[in-house]
Amino acid sequence: MSNLLVQDLVKQYSLEGKSFTVLDKLSFSVDSGDFLTILGPSGCGKTTLIRCICSIEEPTSGKILLDGKPISGIGPDRLMVFQDFNQLFPWKTVIENVIYPLKLNKVSGDIKTLTRRAEEFLDLVHLSAFKHAYPNQLSGGMRQRVAIARSLALNPKVLMMDEPFGALDAQTRSILQKELKSLWRKFQTTIIFITHNVQEAILLGSKVMVLSLSPAKIKYYKKNPLPEPRMPETPEFMALWHTLYDQLDTQRY
Amino acid sequence: MLKSEIRERRVTVITKVLFIFVLFFFWEYLPVWTGRDKLFPPLSRVLESLWQNLTTGELLQHIKFSLYLIFSGIGLGIILAFFLTAFCMISKTFARIMDVIVSIMHPLPGIALLPVVMLLVGLGAKAIIIIIIHSILWPLIVNSLAGFRAIPKIQLELGRNIGMSEFRLIWAVMIPNAFPYILSGLKIAWARSWRALVSAEMVFGASGVVGGLGWFIYKTRYFMDIESVFAGLISVIIIGMLVDEFLLKTLENKTVKKWGMSA
Ligand SMILES: Nc1ncnc2c1ncn2[C@@H]1O[C@H](COP(=O)(O)OP(=O)(O)OP(=O)(O)O)[C@@H](O)[C@H]1O
Ligand SMILES: [Mg+2]
Numbered sequence: 001m002s003n004l005l006v007q008d009l010v011k012q013y014s015l016e017g018k019s020f021t022v023l024d025k026l027s028f029s030v031d032s033g034d035f036l037t038i039l040g041p042s043g044c045g046k047t048t049l050i051r052c053i054c055s056i057e058e059p060t061s062g063k064i065l066l067d068g069k070p071i072s073g074i075g076p077d078r079l080m081v082f083q084d085f086n087q088l089f090p091w092k093t094v095i096e097n098v099i100y101p102l103k104l105n106k107v108s109g110d111i112k113t114l115t116r117r118a119e120e121f122l123d124l125v126h127l128s129a130f131k132h133a134y135p136n137q138l139s140g141g142m143r144q145r146v147a148i149a150r151s152l153a154l155n156p157k158v159l160m161m162d163e164p165f166g167a168l169d170a171q172t173r174s175i176l177q178k179e180l181k182s183l184w185r186k187f188q189t190t191i192i193f194i195t196h197n198v199q200e201a202i203l204l205g206s207k208v209m210v211l212s213l214s215p216a217k218i219k220y221y222k223k224n225p226l227p228e229p230r231m232p233e234t235p236e237f238m239a240l241w242h243t244l245y246d247q248l249d250t251q252r253y
Numbered sequence: 254m255l256k257s258e259i260r261e262r263r264v265t266v267i268t269k270v271l272f273i274f275v276l277f278f279f280w281e282y283l284p285v286w287t288g289r290d291k292l293f294p295p296l297s298r299v300l301e302s303l304w305q306n307l308t309t310g311e312l313l314q315h316i317k318f319s320l321y322l323i324f325s326g327i328g329l330g331i332i333l334a335f336f337l338t339a340f341c342m343i344s345k346t347f348a349r350i351m352d353v354i355v356s357i358m359h360p361l362p363g364i365a366l367l368p369v370v371m372l373l374v375g376l377g378a379k380a381i382i383i384i385i386i387h388s389i390l391w392p393l394i395v396n397s398l399a400g401f402r403a404i405p406k407i408q409l410e411l412g413r414n415i416g417m418s419e420f421r422l423i424w425a426v427m428i429p430n431a432f433p434y435i436l437s438g439l440k441i442a443w444a445r446s447w448r449a450l451v452s453a454e455m456v457f458g459a460s461g462v463v464g465g466l467g468w469f470i471y472k473t474r475y476f477m478d479i480e481s482v483f484a485g486l487i488s489v490i491i492i493g494m495l496v497d498e499f500l501l502k503t504l505e506n507k508t509v510k511k512w513g514m515s516a
Contacts, residue, residue: 056410076416084407090512091429101415136513154415 003032003190004053004158009062011048022048024215025062030158030207033188035181037195037205041248045216046194050160053192054080066157076105079156083163085143088135088150095131098122098150105154121149124183141165141172148180152187161193165200177203198244202237203230210247220247294480302480303487312481315469316488322378322465323450326385327442333386334393341398348398355391363388363449367456381453381465388449389442396441400434400516401427433509433516440501447493466492 011023022045030036040046051057053064055074064071071078081087088097098118099111107114122128125145135143144164151159165173181204184191195201201208202224210220220243226236277296284290294302306312341348363384370380404427412426428435454467466489473481509515 054414056414074413076414080410080414082407082411084405086405087407087411089408089426089429090514091432091508104421105416134512 003034003067004030004192005063005065005068006053007063007065009049009052009064010060011045011052011057012060021215023052023059024217026216026218028209028218028221030190030192032190035184035191035193035204035206036209037193037201037207038209038211039195039198039201039244039248040211040216041213042196044211044213046211047162049211049216050080050162050192050194053158054078054160056080076101076154077157079151079154079159081144081147081151081159081161081164083166085140085167087147088143090135093132093134094127094138094146095119095122097135097146098153101150101154107154117153118149121153122146124152124186125149125179141168141176144168144176145179148183152183152189155187156189158190158192161191163194163196166196173200180204198241198248199232201244202226202240203232208244210244220244292479294483298480299483299487302478303484306481306484312469312484312488315464315466315485316492319450319454319465319467320492322381322454323385323446326382326446326450327389329382330386330389330393330442330446334390334397337390338394338397338401341394342401351394351398355395358387359391359395361387363445364452364456367453376457381450381457384449384453385446388445392441392445393435393438396434396438396516397431400431400438403434404430433514436501436505436509437516440497443496443501444493447489447496451489 006029007027009023009026010021012019012021014020026049038046038049048057052059053071055071055078066077088094089100092100095115095118098121099114102114102117103111107117109117119128119131122131125148127142127145127149130138130142135146138146148164165176168176177200183189193201193204195204205224207221207223209218211217212219224240226240230237232238232241280296282295284293284295290298303312337351341351366387367380367384370383374380374383408426408430409422412422417425450465451467451470454465455471457465457468466485470482470485470489473479473485
């Protein structure tokens with residue numbers, strides 16, 4: 001069944017008195033349990049799109065339905081993991097950062113159960129040893145892991161990630177990709193994942209979307225045909241890589 | 254900690270302690286050697302006087318009175334600053350007006366306001382408390398506003414995203430994020446108000462209405478009790494340092510420093 005439905009989504013910004021269209025009548029649906037990766041040239045509107053779905057940004061027109069109902073303002077049913085490493089509360093320890101949103105949303109259970117839940121999710125991202133550390137004592141990659149654990153513990157209907165590994169080195173990135181993928185398999189959370197990296201899009205996505213530049217339209221939206229495990233060296237992988245890369249419209253720069 | 258850091262720290266401490274010893278040595282013996290110990294009493298006589306003044310209770314009374322004045326002033330100042338800052342956050346117009354008021358009032362030393370305040374509310378504790386409020390209100394507002402304006406947008410979006418109400422956002426995200434700025438405002442506020450208090454008490458000392466450390470210094474000078482003047486000065490320094498070095502620094506180490514936040 002269809003989980004997220006986007007219909008004729010338009011987003012315009014005004015620049016120096018003139019309005020310009022960033023998202024031009026986007027329509028697509030994401031099924032429950034999908035891992036959708038979105039590629040697109042820089043500035044095409046990827047961030048804008050998920051900020052609209054997250055209700056951080058108000059669409060100019062169009063509909064966004066979640067489980068058949070129009071989305072109702074910003075809230076924890078659609079969570080965002082930002083690219084920024086500064087997305088934890090610096091005055092809370094790692095585990096407090098995970099527990100706090102649980103308490104806030106009255107996730108059932110006393111403080112002991114919530115603590116156990118938080119510990120369980122920190123364990124899944126291999127950060128148990130750092131649960132009493134403060135965010136400033138963690139590396140960028142570790143902070144992103146905490147943000148992921150915090151979001152998954154809240155069990156959102158859709159989890160949006162805006163280039164969450166964009167500022168990390170290749171090795172950390174590859175480790176976190178594997179972790180995220182196994183978490184997704186375990187919890188079957190619906191994920192929308194933005195990236196600039198074609199290989200990352202193929203490795204992670206169960207569906208891949210490519211957006212075009214100004215205004216953003218959907219140029220490509222297909223199920224990822226590659227079976228698991230996906231190996232970047234295989235000819236199928238490389239063929240898909242070239243297809244997506246060509247779609248990325250690089251000649252515009 | 255690195256070895257070199259430990260060594261550096263040790264050298265710093267040794268230098269400071271040595272310097273203080275040398276200072277105390279000359280304070281003790283230079284007045285006697287030069288025969289000017291009537292005007293500049295040696296350290297031992299100052300300490301003796303400090304002890305006597307403290308135990309006979311008079312100095313203690315004055316210290317208590319000064320502390321009462323300053324903490325009432327700071328308390329009221331913080332409350333006032335909180336509401337004015339909040340209004341600035343709510344209304345752009347109010348914020349613009351506040352900008353003008355702050356730039357007019359901020360450079361004005363509290364003590365310069367004293368004549369006007371005396372005309373308005375008369376002599377007494379009330380006037381001094383108003384001076385204290387004046388001396389801390391503006392730096393507190395300036396710093397808090399800077400703090401609130403510097404909150405990373407992502408922190409607000411995150412707060413809303415995990416389901417905070419706008420009201421909760423204020424005290425669970427905005428105030429902690431602005432805290433480094435608020436704390437540095439508090440430090441400026443303390444330094445300013447402590448100076449303002451002692452000066453104001455001295456001016457009032459002339460009219461002999463209220464007590465306080467400033468008045469104690471003024472009065473003992475009048476009776477040429479130089480040892481007590483120095484005892485009063487030492488009390489001013491020690492209280493100033495205690496609040497600054499212990500209270501505020503500890504607060505800073507336990508919060509902002511620990512969290513790796515900075516203004
Ligand atoms: N608040 C805003 N006001 C005006 N224009 C905006 C605003 N936010 C985004 N834009 C514009 O919308 C367009 C799309 O921005 P967006 O951040 O969604 O791009 P993106 O695809 O995420 O780019 P990148 O890959 O570089 O992150 C850009 O041209 C940008 O200038
Ligand atoms: Mg972006």
